[in-house]
Amino acid sequence: MSPAQARADVIVVGAGIVGSACAHELARRGLDVLVLDDRRGGATAVGMGHLVAMDDNPAELALSAWSLELWRHLAPDLDDASAYRNCGTLWLAADDVEMAAADAKRATLAAHGLDCQLLGARALATAEPALRDGLHGALRVAGDGILYAPNAAEWLLAKGGARIIRHAAQVVQVCGNLVRLADERWLRADAVVLANGIHAADLCPDLPLRPKKGHLLITDRYPGRIHHQLVELGYVTSAHASEGTSVAFNAQPRPTGQIFLGSSRQFDTLDRRVEGPVLARMLRRALDYLPGLAGLNAIRSWTGFRAASPDGLPLLGPHPGQPGLWLAVGHEGLGVTTAPASARLLAAQLFDERPPIDPTPYQPQRFPLAQSAVPAQEARP
Amino acid sequence: MIDVHLDGRPLRVAPGTTVAAALCLGGDGSSRTSVGGQRRAPFCGMGVCQECRVEIDGQRRLACQTLCQPGMRVETRP
Secondary structure, eight states: OOOEEOSSSEEEEOOSHHHHHHHHHHHHTTOOEEEEEOSOOOHHHHSOOEEOOOOSSHHHHHHHHHHHHHHHHHGGGSOGGGOOBOOOEEEEEOSHHHHHHHHHHHHHHHHTTOOEEEEEHHHHHHHOTTSOTTOOEEEEETTOEEOOHHHHHHHHHHHTGGGEEEEEOOEEEEETTEEEETTSOEEEOSEEEEOOGGGHHHHOTTSOOEEEEEEEEEEEEOTTSOOSEEEETTHHHHHHOOSSOEEEEEEEEOTTSEEEEEEEEEESOOOOSOOHHHHHHHHHHHHHHOGGGGGSOEEEEEEEEEEEOTTSOOEEEEOTTSTTEEEEEOOBTOHHHHHHHHHHHHHHHHTTOOOSSOOGGGOGGGSOOOSOOOOOGGGOO | OEEEEETTEEEEEOTTOBHHHHHHHHSSSOOEEOTTSOEEOOOSSSSSSOTTEEEETTEEEEGGGOBOOTTOEEEOOO
16 A cells, blocks of 8 residues: 555644644644544643753753743643643752752752742741741742643644644554554655654654653642642652652642642553552652641542653654654653743754754764664555 | 531431432532532442542541531532
């Protein structure tokens, strides 16, 4: 069967926040985009939707800071269902060592032009009275926020108008600028963008993506208990671990009044079940910071998988071994934050332009990727 | 018999009555109002679906998993 030319310039695989942002950006530039998604759901469907400046390395900060600026520009136009709030993040310091870390983080973020300030113990207690006594302070990052990513992804696609067409279809094979659907049809476009998170590894086994499982829990509505996204500074240590199971306190005030709790990290499992012992550890950690949680009613707990790359940065750019295939994957837990800037970086490379930040640290060619994934003879289009 | 208050009104129920049953006996059957403004009511009856969240003596509880106690104050609104 010969491949049919898709009625689009670009095929985007995956309608999560990253795929939707890519489609949105390409449509904004006047391209017709076909978005294929198999409705399996990925990180977008289950994550927290925390928009957060992360500074583990200069490239992560450059991408997240730029992307937060793009979100703030989009914010006035986002619909109510996207539930954007510019609540800011408080990075909590439990002792002097963490307070020093907060100050170092302040210096790094401030040098990048981000609005942030240190709060002492008393200012922190005033800002968030539900926190336990004895915390040493916090770093407040004013430009951070939250949104409801599944609806924001929908909004990004809808804004593309007639230029974006969505099909519920499963892609079972990619080969450069060709994709094969589950019904055996092959489609061709000028470019194919893989933006389907952890599922990209099924289509491109050479991609260095590892699942990191996370647990989440949400309470009934308790308006006004907390006001910022609250994250312990130890979160960074947890997020950096590459083995074993770690938990860190992370709490978000939902616009509904619900309190949304994370976080945990586990490696190399794809078991979706909520694991009691891990959830219990995560909740004990949360109680260390918000003792009042003990009297609240939790209504749901679930899990999800972050698609982690070896260096913690996404893969954004051309697949070095497959002409016509472009990658926007490996965002780990930061895809909602970095989706708009990821889309801009990808589009700039597609259009052979120089983007506002150096694309090199995110380019897929930093990893050894296979030269080709030529289909077997009988399947060759 | 047990006397409780449902949205400020007195209600007399038999011992062993769940709050979910009391909602049916003395109110509109609903436990709460959703974010979207809809009235919501008990569904699964076994503590799983979370539809019957209701305020009991100032705490959020599941109506289907809570037995009426003397003097209990149950609030389903807003």
